[in-house]
Amino acid sequence: MKNVAIITGGDSKEFDISLKSAETVFKNIDREKYNPYLILIKNDKWEIKIEDKLHDIDSSLKAKVNGKELNFKLVFMALHGPPAENGELQISLEKNNIKYTCCDSKTSKLTFDKFRCNQLLLTKNYFIANSILISKDEVINIQEIETNFNLPLIVKPNQAGSSNGISLVKNYKEIFDAIKLASVHDNEVIIEEYIKGTEVSCGILKIKDQINLLPITEIVSENDFFDYDAKYNNKSEEITPARITKNETKLIHQTTEKIYKELALKGICRIDFIIKNSKPFVIEINTIPGLSEKSIIPKQLKAAGYNLKEVFSICLEN
Numbered sequence: 359m360k361n362v363a364i365i366t367g368g369d370s371k372e373f374d375i376s377l378k379s380a381e382t383v384f385k386n387i388d389r390e391k392y393n394p395y396l397i398l399i400k401n402d403k404w405e406i407k408i409e410d411k412l413h414d415i416d417s418s419l420k421a422k423v424n425g426k427e428l429n430f431k432l433v434f435m436a437l438h439g440p441p442a443e444n445g446e447l448q449i450s451l452e453k454n455n456i457k458y459t460c461c462d463s464k465t466s467k468l469t470f471d472k473f474r475c476n477q478l479l480l481t482k483n484y485f486i487a488n489s490i491l492i493s494k495d496e497v498i499n500i501q502e503i504e505t506n507f508n509l510p511l512i513v514k515p516n517q518a519g520s521s522n523g524i525s526l527v528k529n530y531k532e533i534f535d536a537i538k539l540a541s542v543h544d545n546e547v548i549i550e551e552y553i554k555g556t557e558v559s560c561g562i563l564k565i566k567d568q569i570n571l572l573p574i575t576e577i578v579s580e581n582d583f584f585d586y587d588a589k590y591n592n593k594s595e596e597i598t599p600a601r602i603t604k605n606e607t608k609l610i611h612q613t614t615e616k617i618y619k620e621l622a623l624k625g626i627c628r629i630d631f632i633i634k635n636s637k638p639f640v641i642e643i644n645t646i647p648g649l650s651e652k653s654i655i656p657k658q659l660k661a662a663g664y665n666l667k668e669v670f671s672i673c674l675e676n
Contacts, residue, residue: 363406364434380436434458
């Protein structure tokens, strides 16, 4: 059997979410094929969990525990946010010839940079909300924002996940506080047109050489939008399959597959959209989507008739 390192943790606000995803993988991995080990990364410290005890392991995934040498050439990535979702961790794995279940370093770096990724998609004629990027300490020109954006508008960190640091601004005077909140999570902040419509999310994965599109999930938030509170504190309804037209379903699936191919995505990914006037506006690409019990992807897999054990094996085999 092959040893599998389930890498989790990280240095972002998504630390706890990463642990929950890793628990799902550890619980459902096929023990007849793989020996799973949890690898926790925090503040550049790498540790391996064995029998509820943590031991040091180096970044080449080699360790000696209780006189036994362990090394890994296969990783299941269950770390949301940096250093995995931005591609930094993949660089180290690639140098050590270690295979992993998510997008490569170059693609991950692009997709985690929401603004630049969406600007690239805009050049490829995808529907993208109008937006600008500002730095954390930049002097804000309110008149310029008033000229370019109608209210309400969205302010969010450029590189952060799990809807952390996002604000819906209904008054231009609120922009300063919204930027301050977003800046807690990143040094760059996006000010974006608010697209009012139906929010949906579509999972996708490749099985052998065949791309498989998952049932689309509709997201209905009790809050003004699908923020962290709605996502993780039971303040939203996630409806699978989404209550959208057949044409809209077809369009979301086509767009998801096209992006997956054009950006050379790998593994299980999830792309979020807002449908307005039957047009699918791309919100963001998730290259390491959540896998906890409350997460969207496990629900979509279940609706499609897959069980987690077989899907996790597919990810590792690919």
